[in-house]
Amino acid sequence: MKQFDIIGDIHGCYDEMNELLVRLGYKIGSDLSHRNGRIPVFLGDLTDRGPSSLAVIEDVCRWVKNNHALYCPGNHCNKLYRYFLGRNVMIKHGLETTVEELNHLSSSDFRRISHSFIELYEQAELYLQLDNNQLVVAHAGIRPDLIGSKGKRVKSFVLYGDITGETHGDGRPVRRDWASKHSFPAFIVYGHTPVADPRWIGDTVNIDTGCVFGGQLTALQWPEKTTLSVPSNQPYVEDKFQSFN
Numbered sequence: 001m002k003q004f005d006i007i008g009d010i011h012g013c014y015d016e017m018n019e020l021l022v023r024l025g026y027k028i029g030s031d032l033s034h035r036n037g038r039i040p041v042f043l044g045d046l047t048d049r050g051p052s053s054l055a056v057i058e059d060v061c062r063w064v065k066n067n068h069a070l071y072c073p074g075n076h077c078n079k080l081y082r083y084f085l086g087r088n089v090m091i092k093h094g095l096e097t098t099v100e101e102l103n104h105l106s107s108s109d110f111r112r113i114s115h116s117f118i119e120l121y122e123q124a125e126l127y128l129q130l131d132n133n134q135l136v137v138a139h140a141g142i143r144p145d146l147i148g149s150k151g152k153r154v155k156s157f158v159l160y161g162d163i164t165g166e167t168h169g170d171g172r173p174v175r176r177d178w179a180s181k182h183s184f185p186a187f188i189v190y191g192h193t194p195v196a197d198p199r200w201i202g203d204t205v206n207i208d209t210g211c212v213f214g215g216q217l218t219a220l221q222w223p224e225k226t227t228l229s230v231p232s233n234q235p236y237v238e239d240k241f242q243s244f245n
Contacts, residue, residue, distance in 0.1 A: 002131050003038040004222040008191045009074065010042070011212035012050025012097065013232065017059075020217050020230045032059075032068045040219075041128065043191050044074025044139035044159075048094030049212045050234065054101045054113060061116040072128050073121055074139035074192060075159040081121040084114040126150060127158045133186055135222055140192035141204065144184050161192055179204040189220050193242045198227045213240040 005024050010017050018028060021040065027033050032040065042060055047053035063069035080098060083089050091099055102110060127138035136147060140161035146154050162176040175193065179201040191208030198218055199206040209229060211217035214236030216229040
């Protein structure tokens, strides 16, 4: 059985990412290694809102390219990818912080980072089936009937969750609580929706513990099914955390 450390939504929290990796036993130098051969898995939303999105991009792109880490995209990754392609995207909901960093780069550094991120995104699977399909990592989760499939319906689910088409007052989409409504053939690790603590429902766990909103950055250790978290350095914003009570 392979050993993985799945890391939740980083959102530009570079210092917390490094602290968590060190706590997990990784050696961070010119590259990334673990004495026991464990592999970090980044489940999307590397950027936006936090202070150091470009530093996160540079390290994760290098680690994945050198086969020292795995990655699947999140909705913020998709939006940044479209921005780099020159598509007409709205510079808000966090993207403005990443664009502000990009605006301070030289043209050559901009091209280098955009090329690295485009390559990362285009080579990524929508979700990851690992350890003989016993483990599935998807940014916003995945329904059991979608596992093994691809296409627009799968892409929408793994990037945005089980959305209803309605929105909350602040513009966030209304999402169904899919994890509580299904049984799964594999263990599902996801993020996307900030929760105060890892949320365990059956064979699923949400590990987006809202680092960028002052919560924690959390990793799920596989096959142990244990979590490890480090506290955020960001200001705490209580109303950003989802309650399921």
